[in-house]
Amino acid sequence: MKNRAVEKIRSVLRKVILPYRKKKEAMLGGIRLSITNRIAMNYMKLLIINGFLFFFVFSILYLNIEKGRYEDLAEEIVVNLENDGDAFLTVVNPYSKLGVNMILYEVDTGREVYNDVTYDVKNYRRIFRSIHYTKSSDTHRLILDDDMEFVQGGTLYRAQFFYNMTKDYNRMWSLLWNMLILYVIIVFFIIQEGKKNNIKLLEPIQSMSATVNRLTVSNLHSERLNVAGTKNELKDLAIVFNNxxxxxxxxxxxxxxxxxxxxxxxxxxxxxxxxxxxxxxxxxxxxxxxxxxxxxxxxxxxxxxxxxxxxxxxxxxxxKKTLKLEKKIFNMRPIVEEMVKETKLVTANRVIEAPYLEDVNVYGDKQALKQAIRVFIDNAVKYTQDGDTIRIYCRNIRGDCMIGVEDTGIGMTRKDMDNIFNRFYRSDHVRDRKIEGHGLGLSIAKLIIMAHTGRIKVRSQFTKGTSFIVTIPRIRYDS
Missing domain, CATH: 1.10.287.130 (Signal transduction histidine kinase, dimerisation/phosphotransfer (DHp) domain)
Known part of the structure; x- marks a missing residue:
C-alpha cells in the first residue's frame, strides 16, 4: 500500500512538474540572450540571494543586540528588588519608559504583587517561544518576554518581563530600507562594470567566431586563431582548435x-x-x-x-575505416614456401634463396598478409637485375614471426628511405630507369602490417641492395 501511494504521488508530480518544465524551457528557448547578459543575470541572482541573506542575518543580529540591552536592564531591576524591593515598588517602575515592563508574582501563592504592563499579548502572533508580534498597534508591535526569579525578604518571587522593541524594530526597518537603496545602487554599478569586464573577457570568443567565419578551403593554410596573451581556458580552446x-x-x-x-x-x-x-x-x-x-x-x-x-x-x-580483415590462426611457413616457389618460377634469371623456413603461428588475415609480403618480393624482383640474389626467409623468434626479403639490387638513398611508404612516391633514379609501378605497393603493405600490430624494418645501401624485415608479434592469450 505504501509503495502504491508513493508511486501515485510520483505520477501526480510528473504530470504537474514535467509540463511546467517543458513550458519553461520552451519560453526560455525562444529568448536569445548573449553570454554577457547571461553572466550579468547570474551576477544579479547571486547578489540578490546574498543580499537577502545579509539583510536577514543583519536584522537578527540587530534585534539580538537590542534584546541584550533590555536583558541588562531587567537584571538591574532584579538586583534592585533583591536589595530593597519595598522601596523600589513604592514608586512607578523607572525602566518602563525605556521599554521594560514587568509582572511580579509570589511563587508559592501565585499572588500578583506588581503589574505595570498596559497591553495584552494574548492576541499577538507568537513567534518561536518569546516573541509576540501584531500589526494592530504602532506602539507595541514587537514584544519579547522573559522570566527571572529572585528572593527578597525570604520570599521567592518570579518576575515576568516584557521588552517593548517596537522602536528598535521600526528603526531597524528604516535602516534596512536605506541600506537596501544603497545596495541596489551598488548592485547596479557592479552589474554594469561586470558587463564591461565580460565583454573584454569574451573578446577572444568574438575573435574566434570571426576567424572561423572567414575559414574556407582556399585560406585553410593561413587562418589560425590568435593564442597570444595570458594563458587561460579560452587560449587552451584556441590551441585545440588550431591543432x-x-x-x-x-x-x-x-x-x-x-x-x-x-x-x-x-x-x-x-x-x-x-x-x-x-x-x-x-x-x-x-x-x-x-x-x-x-x-x-x-x-x-x-x-x-x-x-x-x-x-x-x-x-x-x-x-573510410571500412576495411575488414578476417583474422584467424594459421602457420606462416606454407605461405612463404608457396611464394618462394612462385618467385622461382616467374623469375628464372634471379638467384632465389630461402635459408630459413620455420614453423610459426600467426593470428591474422592470411590473404592480406600474403598480399603484403608479395609487395616486398615484387619490389625485390623489380629493382634487381639478372644474376642478383633475392633472399626470402620466415623465422620463429621466441614466438614472433619474422619475415625477411633481402636483395642485392639498386638499393635506396636516405631520401628514398624516408619517403618509400608515402603514397605514389617513386624515386628519381627509379623513374629514370623506366621501372614500372604506381608507388602504392609499400603504402598498402605498411597498412596491412600495422593492422596486425606488426613492425617493418628497412635497411638499404645505394647500389648495394635493400632488406625489408617484417615482425608480427606472437599470439597472446588473456589469462
Missing amino acids: MLDRLETSYDRQKQFVSDASHELRTPIAVIQGYINMLSRWGSKDQEILEESIEAIKNEAKAMQDLVEKLLFLSRHD
Whole structure:
C-alpha cells in the first residue's frame, strides 16, 4: 500500500512538474540572450540571494543586540528588588519608559504583587517561544518576554518581563530600507562594470567566431586563431582548435595530393590506350602486326589500370575505416614456401634463396598478409637485375614471426628511405630507369602490417641492395 501511494504521488508530480518544465524551457528557448547578459543575470541572482541573506542575518543580529540591552536592564531591576524591593515598588517602575515592563508574582501563592504592563499579548502572533508580534498597534508591535526569579525578604518571587522593541524594530526597518537603496545602487554599478569586464573577457570568443567565419578551403593554410596573451581556458580552446585545423589541413592536402597523383597515374595508360585506338582506327585493321601490337599494349595498360584501381579502392576502404580483415590462426611457413616457389618460377634469371623456413603461428588475415609480403618480393624482383640474389626467409623468434626479403639490387638513398611508404612516391633514379609501378605497393603493405600490430624494418645501401624485415608479434592469450 505504501509503495502504491508513493508511486501515485510520483505520477501526480510528473504530470504537474514535467509540463511546467517543458513550458519553461520552451519560453526560455525562444529568448536569445548573449553570454554577457547571461553572466550579468547570474551576477544579479547571486547578489540578490546574498543580499537577502545579509539583510536577514543583519536584522537578527540587530534585534539580538537590542534584546541584550533590555536583558541588562531587567537584571538591574532584579538586583534592585533583591536589595530593597519595598522601596523600589513604592514608586512607578523607572525602566518602563525605556521599554521594560514587568509582572511580579509570589511563587508559592501565585499572588500578583506588581503589574505595570498596559497591553495584552494574548492576541499577538507568537513567534518561536518569546516573541509576540501584531500589526494592530504602532506602539507595541514587537514584544519579547522573559522570566527571572529572585528572593527578597525570604520570599521567592518570579518576575515576568516584557521588552517593548517596537522602536528598535521600526528603526531597524528604516535602516534596512536605506541600506537596501544603497545596495541596489551598488548592485547596479557592479552589474554594469561586470558587463564591461565580460565583454573584454569574451573578446577572444568574438575573435574566434570571426576567424572561423572567414575559414574556407582556399585560406585553410593561413587562418589560425590568435593564442597570444595570458594563458587561460579560452587560449587552451584556441590551441585545440588550431591543432584541429592543422589536422584538417594535412588531411585535405593529402586528399588533394592523392587525387592529383591518382589522376596522373591514370592519365598515362588512358593516353596510351587512346593512342593505340586512334592508330587502329586509321590503319590497324589492315595491318596484322599493328593490330597485334595494339591489342597487346591495350591489354597491358588495362591490366595496369585495373591493378591501380584495386589499390586505390583498398586505400579508400582503409581511409573510410571500412576495411575488414578476417583474422584467424594459421602457420606462416606454407605461405612463404608457396611464394618462394612462385618467385622461382616467374623469375628464372634471379638467384632465389630461402635459408630459413620455420614453423610459426600467426593470428591474422592470411590473404592480406600474403598480399603484403608479395609487395616486398615484387619490389625485390623489380629493382634487381639478372644474376642478383633475392633472399626470402620466415623465422620463429621466441614466438614472433619474422619475415625477411633481402636483395642485392639498386638499393635506396636516405631520401628514398624516408619517403618509400608515402603514397605514389617513386624515386628519381627509379623513374629514370623506366621501372614500372604506381608507388602504392609499400603504402598498402605498411597498412596491412600495422593492422596486425606488426613492425617493418628497412635497411638499404645505394647500389648495394635493400632488406625489408617484417615482425608480427606472437599470439597472446588473456589469462
